[in-house]
Amino acid sequence: QKEVEQNSGPLSVPEGAIASLNCTYSDRVSQSFFWYRQYSGKSPELIMSIYSNGDKEDGRFTAQLNKASQYVSLLIRDSQPSDSATYLCAVNSGGSYIPTFGRGTSLIVHP
Amino acid sequence: DTAVSQTPKYLVTQMGNDKSIKCEQNLGHDTMYWYKQDSKKFLKIMFSYNNKELIINETVPNRFSPKSPDKAHLNLHINSLELGDSAVYFCASSQANALSTDTQYFGPGTRLTVL
Numbered sequence: 533q534k535e536v537e538q539n540s541g542p543l544s545v546p547e548g549a550i551a552s553l554n555c556t557y558s559d560r561v562s563q564s565f566f567w568y569r570q571y572s573g574k575s576p577e578l579i580m581s582i583y584s585n586g587d588k589e590d591g592r593f594t595a596q597l598n599k600a601s602q603y604v605s606l607l608i609r610d611s612q613p614s615d616s617a618t619y620l621c622a623v624n625s626g627g628s629y630i631p632t633f634g635r636g637t638s639l640i641v642h643p
Numbered sequence: 644d645t646a647v648s649q650t651p652k653y654l655v656t657q658m659g660n661d662k663s664i665k666c667e668q669n670l671g672h673d674t675m676y677w678y679k680q681d682s683k684k685f686l687k688i689m690f691s692y693n694n695k696e697l698i699i700n701e702t703v704p705n706r707f708s709p710k711s712p713d714k715a716h717l718n719l720h721i722n723s724l725e726l727g728d729s730a731v732y733f734c735a736s737s738q739a740n741a742l743s744t745d746t747q748y749f750g751p752g753t754r755l756t757v758l
Contacts, residue, residue, distance in 0.1 A: 564745075578746045578747070620686065
């Protein structure tokens with residue numbers, strides 16, 4: 533059974549710090565990796581997608597993928613209180629229409 | 644313009660009733676999904692439709708049935724509602740094929756409360 537593991541948190545960081553969110557997955561043939569952000573009472577929205585090993589940067593967000601170690605992480609630089617949300621990791625294997633979601637990590641950025 | 648819309652946003656009903664939730668997407672995607680998110684925020688896939696065909700059906704009770712009149716719509720019918728059905732239900736769509744799936748676009752969610 534495909535599994536995606538995340539620390540549920542909460543992860544608490546001060547404003548301006550780097551927040552590091554981690555995700556591990558069990559299916560070695562996974563090909564697509566996504567980070568979604570979900571504010572309380574709202575729907576998930578895509579933050580980053582990554583498909584190959586290494587880093588991918590978009591503004592204050594950096595996704596890191598290591599397929600050999602089967603983990604994907606999300607770094608948020610210069611964290612802001614508005615970044616406080618639950619971050620969901622999703623992993624998809626080739627040949628499947630269905631991504632597997634982790635349980636999410638709650639991030640709290642305090643002023 | 645709303646990409647993925649759901650109605651109603653809130654649904655409060657009694658045990659044993661039958662209810663429906665509607666979903667529409669205007670993104671031209673060929674795959675739509677229904678997810679259930681419980682109080683612990685775990686997002687669980689329920690159904691997926693690709694080109695009007697059910698392509699996966701997770702082990703959900705047969706009281707739940709998806710209906711897709713066309714590629715842009717995927718409705719969820721629930722019969723004989725139970726207390727444990729209380730959750731937030733999200734519709735989503737993506738451009739997917741047999742080789743991969745792309746970003747999921749979620750609707751605003753329907754908060755179902757069964758009394």
